[in-house]
Amino acid sequence: PRLANQIAAGEVVERPSSVIKELLENSLDSGARRIDVDVEQGGVKLLRVRDDGCGIAAEDLSLALARHATSKIRDLQDLERVMSLGFRGEALASIGSVSRLILTSRTVDASEAWQVESEGREMEARVQPAAHPIGTSVEVRDLFFNTPARRKFLRTEKTEFDHLQEIIRRLALAHFDVAFHLRHNGKVVLGLHEANDEGGRARRVGAVCGPAFLEQALPIDVERNGLRLWGWIGLPTFSRSQTDLQYFYVNGRAVRDKLVAHAVRQAYRDVLFNGRHPTFVLFFEVDPAAVDVNVHPTKHEVRFRDSRMVHDFLYGMLNRALADVRP
Ligand code: ADP
Ligand code: MG
Structure with a gap:
């Protein structure tokens, strides 16, 4: 054995x-x-x-x-x-x-x-x-x-x-x-340290992603039709050369997903018109019944029941948030 x-x-x-x-x-x-x-x-x-x-x-x-x-x-x-x-x-x-x-x-x-x-x-x-x-x-x-x-x-x-x-x-x-x-x-x-409030969470993001990210990030928190998206989107003034800074969580679980990546990239590209790599720490919350996070135990994929709706929500919300701060 x-x-x-x-x-x-x-x-x-x-x-x-x-x-x-x-x-x-x-x-x-x-x-x-x-x-x-x-x-x-x-x-x-x-x-x-x-x-x-x-x-x-x-x-x-x-x-x-x-x-x-x-x-x-x-x-x-x-x-x-x-x-x-x-x-x-x-x-x-x-x-x-x-x-x-x-x-x-x-x-x-x-x-x-x-x-x-x-x-x-x-x-x-x-x-x-x-x-x-x-x-x-x-x-x-x-x-x-x-x-x-x-x-x-x-x-x-x-x-x-x-x-x-x-x-x-x-x-x-x-x-x-x-x-x-x-x-x-x-x-x-x-x-x-344990972070139980907004300030604490922001501090943790600063500690984990670096203070420069937090300073040049746009906080977001939007909700519609039972879907919520909150977190931080790095603005184009922030560039990080070496490592990717892309954290996306679905109901608290880290996810690397094509649909999600596409929605974010698209919103970034459409609004900011540059080839920059998006940086973000985003939390997506959705009715657990509408998502299957156990597609594969070791890969970080998810399957949404209504993927079109999720894509449109993510794209739409990010697009709008970014448009507000367009340089
Ligand atoms: P799994 O987590 O999939 O059950 P592991 O081999 O990782 O398998 O752990 C075996 C078991 O040992 C767990 O099911 C749990 O009961 C116990 N265990 C392991 N690490 C811890 C821990 N840090 N605290 C409490 N129990 C633990
Ligand atoms: Mg284990």
Whole structure:
């Protein structure tokens, strides 16, 4: 079964940023209000995520790591089937199979914390007492130490860290009510406090996207026929050379979608008449019954019941907002 884990890990764990994504999603699922991420050497040496969520009971700790060790994968056909599902429920097991992993946790009603460890294929079955406040820490050391072929694909420390930071940015914008703190090689890189009001949310956008974006962004908040669009649109005076600054969320979930991209690009182009790359942080809220966000678990696509209407709404609202500030 540990071999199956490693095969699975090839899919789910591509680089440090994919590990962080899984760990942060688990922390968010656990109801955490504060998440601390510690990274060393771009995440290859160490990735540690600590949260103050619900925790994992002692008797479930090994299970959380060993879930993949079921008889789920018996032959290649099974393997393909599981892969196509994106390995839901297998993330920790997969990560543990290609690293040295320590999982420490304490629930509200436990008088102490407990810990399990795994080292690549070897899993220490013993659950040991540990010191930890309510919540969970997952420590992942020496990623791919036992899969050198995979390790060879890693890029420079800076590149890996950039990817990782991007994952945190994207999630932090979707969860204003959760505090995020990120350190790299002992240095504080990101400190985001819980943001519960408009000012707090704007501050977070400034911290995540840079103060220059916020200063030259147009805030928007419009609603029509049960559709709401709010957030910030970067004005053409703001240009960002290197990375894309395009964050779009549908009902709180990060989405990269052709229809959405088209509507935004079109509005931008029609109003501003330049070839600039649009920059934005936008939240689209729609009746959950009118959208399917689970088209594919790992891709960020959505399917709208009435895509024409959504496209027209997005285009129309952005067009109007931008027209008001046309230079
Ligand atoms: P999945 O999240 O898809 O269930 P994972 O392998 O990511 O699969 O996690 C396995 C299980 O471990 C989760 O279902 C959850 O019960 C538990 N778990 C993992 N991380 C945390 C966490 N940070 N807080 C609480 N429970 C966690
Ligand atoms: Mg998970």
